[in-house]
Amino acid sequence: MSVTIKDVAKLADVAPSTVSRVIANNPRISEKTKRKVKEAMDYLGYHPNFNARSLANRSTQAIGLVMPSSADKAFQNPFFPEVIRGISTMAHEQEYALYMSTGKTEDEIFDGVVRMVQGRRVDGIVMLYSRVDDRIMCYLQEQNFPFTVIGKPFKNAETITHIDNDNFRAGQEMTEHLLSLGHERIGFVGGDLNLVVTIDRLLGYEKAIRNAGLPHKDEYIVHEEFLKEGGQEAVKELLGLKNPPTALLVMDDLMSFGVLSTLNDLGLSVPDDISLLSFNNVMLSELSSPALTSVDINIFQLGYEAAKGLLECIQTPGKPAKRVTVPFELAERQSCKKIN
Missing domain, CATH: 1.10.260.40 (lambda repressor-like DNA-binding domains)
Structure with a gap:
């Protein structure tokens, strides 16, 4: 019985x-x-019996996750498994399940979100990125559907609960770190310029260069996908310059692995020939050769706080939007070197 x-x-x-x-x-x-x-x-x-509860209170006890691209491409980057681990931990504490977007194109991902919302498959959504003029974010606002964003919304940030690092300050401080090591020719390897995180870190980089009284050089700034291949393409472009950079500020560790691989193929040494400072501090960063100097952005905490903020929005409708700023810190290893 x-x-x-x-x-x-x-x-x-x-x-x-x-x-x-x-x-x-x-x-x-x-x-x-x-x-x-x-x-x-x-x-x-x-x-x-959560099924019975869901029928009674119109709750699914599930939250949706929206990736910036197809899952097979996104999961090549260690950022996403770790941020989902943070989301999953909070969801488990509150007995919520996860429901993930599975589309391969932007249109398919958008259609999947519409089905989540219209079919009431989830109680709310966490967006794992923030893009300029993102139609999914606009749609969720129009539908008045609970959602949170990992990253700073490009528009209406004061009306959307979002969890972020101070990426402008991070970009500035990491560029200043390379300047303090004597580097004046610093390249910036960014991701997609439609991503707000790329814009913020680029603006921080540019401010540090200006404050140092150095000329701004457009040829030192390249943008590629947050993938290993993106780092490889960036290196080829920057090393082809007449006066190539002596240091690179790279927006993602996975791209940095591509940079390291290409430099090794070209017979160049990190940090003796060129210094490398990266972002995300994923587990493999300290296992690479040399170990990467990388910015720890507390990926797990970003996910945990995003889920926590979403559940607050679900459980307390009308609650004012808020920004949660997760701290970052530099993990210094062997890929940066002081020069004369």
Whole structure:
């Protein structure tokens, strides 16, 4: 015979309605009562029927994830598994499932989001990127559907809950770090210029160059995809210059692995011939040869805070939008060198 809410209530010495509120994570129930009810549930082996709950309160107990590109391409970058790990941890704490976009083109990804929203397959959505004039973000706003963004929205940032690093300051401070090592010819290897993170870090880089009294050189700035191949193409372009950079500021560790591979093929040494400073500090950064000096942007925390912010939007409709700024720090290793 299956265990019921009444059985749990009897063992915990509370009313059945209290058990229901504990299952729904009602904030009005004390932590002591929640603990007592959960202990009774564990002892009896009781598992709530979330399908029945969803029908009753029109909740799916699921949140949607929207990638910037097809999943097979996005998952080549270690950023995405780690940020999803952060989202998943918070979702698990609140007993939510994850539902991921699977389209291969922008149109397919957009259509998938429309199906999530119109079919009420999820209670809210986390966007794992922020793009200039993104139609998915515009659609979600028009539908008044709960969502959060990892990154700073290009428009209406004050009305959208978003979780981000201070990428302008990061771009500036990392360029200043290379300047402090004596480098004056610093290349910038950015990602897609439609991504707000690329724009912010580029503006920070340019400000540091201006503040140092150095000339701005457009030929030192290249933009490629956040993939290993993107880094390889960037190196070929920059090293073909008459006065190539002595240091590179690269927007993503995966691109940096491509840079390292190409430099090695050309017989150039990092950091003896050229210094390399990267972003993201993924696990492989310290295992590369040489180990990458990289900016730790706390990827897991970005995901965790994005899910937390979304659940607040779902559970408290009308709650004012907020920005959560996740700190960053430089992990210094062997890929940067002081020069005369």
